[in-house]
Amino acid sequence: MPLEGEYEPNTTQWVREQVEVYKSSGGTRGTTLWDTGRPVVVMSTRGAKTGKIRKVPVVRVEHEGRYAVVGLLGGSSRQPLWYFNVKADPHAELQDGPVQRDMTAHEATGQERAEWWRRAVAVFLRYAEMQKKTSREFPVFVLEPVVG
Numbered sequence: 001m002p003l004e005g006e007y008e009p010n011t012t013q014w015v016r017e018q019v020e021v022y023k024s025s026g027g028t029r030g031t032t033l034w035d036t037g038r039p040v041v042v043m044s045t046r047g048a049k050t051g052k053i054r055k056v057p058v059v060r061v062e063h064e065g066r067y068a069v070v071g072l073l074g075g076s077s078r079q080p081l082w083y084f085n086v087k088a089d090p091h092a093e094l095q096d097g098p099v100q101r102d103m104t105a106h107e108a109t110g111q112e113r114a115e116w117w118r119r120a121v122a123v124f125l126r127y128a129e130m131q132k133k134t135s136r137e138f139p140v141f142v143l144e145p146v147v148g
Contacts, residue, residue, distance in 0.1 A: 001146075002102060003044055003093050008052035019055045027097040033059060038124050042095045043069060043143070048088035056082050060096065061120045067094060067103070068116040071139040075130035079139065086141055094143055103143035116140045 010016045014034065021030030022042050033040050039060040047054050061068040073080040086092060090105045108116050117140055121128045131138055 002100075003046060003053055003091065005046065006052050008047065008050065008054060010054065010056060015056055018057045022057065022095070023055070027095055027099070030057075031097060033057065036124070036126065041067065041097075043082065044093040044095075045082055045085035046089045046091070048084045054082065054085060056080075059120070059124045061116070061123050062096070063116075063119055065145060067096075067143045068108070068120055069105075069141050069143065070117075070120050070127055071141070072127060072130055075133045077134055077136050079136075083139060091146075092143055102146040104146055105141045105143045108140045108142050112142065113140050116142060 010019065018030050018034065018040070019042055022040075027042075031039060040057040041060045041062075042055055043058050044053055044055045046052070058069045061070070069082075071080050071083045086105045087107075092103045092105050094101050094103050117127075120140065127138065
């Protein structure tokens with residue numbers, strides 16, 4: 001079931017603008033991370049505190065219909081805000097180009113995390129570079145299609 005409710009645009013200008021371009025074009029424009037050229041998807045979550053729909057572009061890491069999102073926040077020592085949203089409510093929507101899917105997210109650990117981390121770094125080497133700059137281990141969430 002799609003996420004419903006009031007959408008609250010991101011307070012970060014580049015995030016807000018990229019989501020707007022991506023969504024308004026039906027996923028045909030704004031499909032790369034502007035400063036890197038890496039492909040992105042748009043993840044929608046429900047705000048843990050506000051209950052409003054939040055949207056953020058994340059690097060596209062896909063394998064056999066499942067996706068990973070990495071809580072990078074530019075290498076900060078803090079978690080990205082979407083992290084708290086997904087922890088509070090694992091239901092998310094993911095738009096990959098023109099295709100939008102209902103997904104369920106879980107935080108990967110152990111061997112599963114190691115596998116998805118390798119996939120993520122293969123797509124976006126900056127993950128590994130940024131990980132070296134902080135003691136916080138970046139969380140990796142796996143998003144799987146909702147069945148039914």
